[in-house]
Every structure is written in C-alpha cells, then in structure tokens.
Amino acid sequence: MMKQEKDPNELIMYLIVNQELNMSPPKIGIQMAHVATNISNHMMWAGIGSHFSSEKYKRYEKWLHHNGNEQKKIALKARQSYLIRLVALGFFHIRDKGYTEVPAGSLTCVGLGIITRQEAEPFVKRLQLLK
Numbered sequence: 001m002m003k004q005e006k007d008p009n010e011l012i013m014y015l016i017v018n019q020e021l022n023m024s025p026p027k028i029g030i031q032m033a034h035v036a037t038n039i040s041n042h043m044m045w046a047g048i049g050s051h052f053s054s055e056k057y058k059r060y061e062k063w064l065h066h067n068g069n070e071q072k073k074i075a076l077k078a079r080q081s082y083l084i085r086l087v088a089l090g091f092f093h094i095r096d097k098g099y100t101e102v103p104a105g106s107l108t109c110v111g112l113g114i115i116t117r118q119e120a121e122p123f124v125k126r127l128q129l130l131k
Contacts, residue, residue: 008118011063012072013039016086016110017130019077023108027101028130032075034094035111042092043114063114075130078110086110086123 015032017023023031040060047057064071084107087093092111098104112120 006117009116010072011059011066011114011116012074012120013063013114014074014076014112014120014124016076016078016083016112016124016127018080018083018106018108020080021102021106021108023101028109031094031096031108035092035109036073038092038094039111039113059114074124076124076127077130078127080107082127083107083110086112 013036015035017028017032043056043060046054047060083093087107087110092113093107094109096102096104096106096108098106102108112123
C-alpha cells in the first residue's frame with residue numbers, strides 16, 4: 001500500500017500538550033478543548049471585526065467547511081521548555097487554574113491556530129503524536 005501524499009496547504013489546527021505534567025486523558029482532553037475554543041473564538045472575532053472579510057476569518061471558514069466539514073486537528077506532545085518558546089512567539093496557550101491535577105499557572109497546552117502543514121512544519125517537525 002502506497003503512502004498518500006500530504007497536501008502542504010491543508011489547513012489544520014495543531015494542539016500541543018505539555019508532556020511533563022503527566023495529566024490524565026480526561027484532563028488533557030479538556031485542556032485541548034480550551035485552547036481549541038480560544039482559537040475558534042479568535043478567528044470568529046477577526047471576522048466580525050472585519051465584516052467577515054479578514055484573511056483569518058476566510059481561513060477559518062475554509063477549515064470549517066472544506067472536505068465535508070472535516071475540521072482537521074493534530075494532537076502532539078512536547079516538553080514545557082518548548083511550549084514556553086511557542087508562547088513567546090505569540091501562539092495560543094492555556095494555563096491551568098489548579099483546581100484538580102496540576103498546580104495553578106501550569107502551562108498545559110499550546111495551539112498553533114489554524115495553519116497549513118507547510119506553515120506548521122518548522123514548529124512541529126520534531127514533535128511526536130500524542131497517544
């Protein structure tokens with residue numbers, strides 16, 4: 001079976017979890033949902049502020065409705081030091097309130113937004129899938 005070529009222009013939401021926190025699967029899911037919600041809200045507000053003509057909003061609409069509403073997401077894992085570097089570059093992130101499993105202020109998840117495979121490559125090429 002031949003491996004399918006991946007489209008470098010495919011839009012994907014990349015979510016990167018802090019592997020050092022040893023969060024439970026439900027906790028990881030919630031943290032990823034938080035950052036995904038922040039990304040979606042940001043893209044929608046970009047549309048509202050521009051009367052739905054901004055490039056961010058057009059990208060969001062394409063991601064929402066392309067290929068049968070697939071809304072592709074990829075979950076990865078990384079060390080906290082790498083996540084801190086991504087935050088410094090301005091990517092979306094979640095810091096936990098500390099109510100359950102991790103200390104308050106813990107950097108749990110970073111989202112790269114909705115970007116193409118090609119745009120994501122420099123940031124994700126050395127990361128492993130979250131399993």
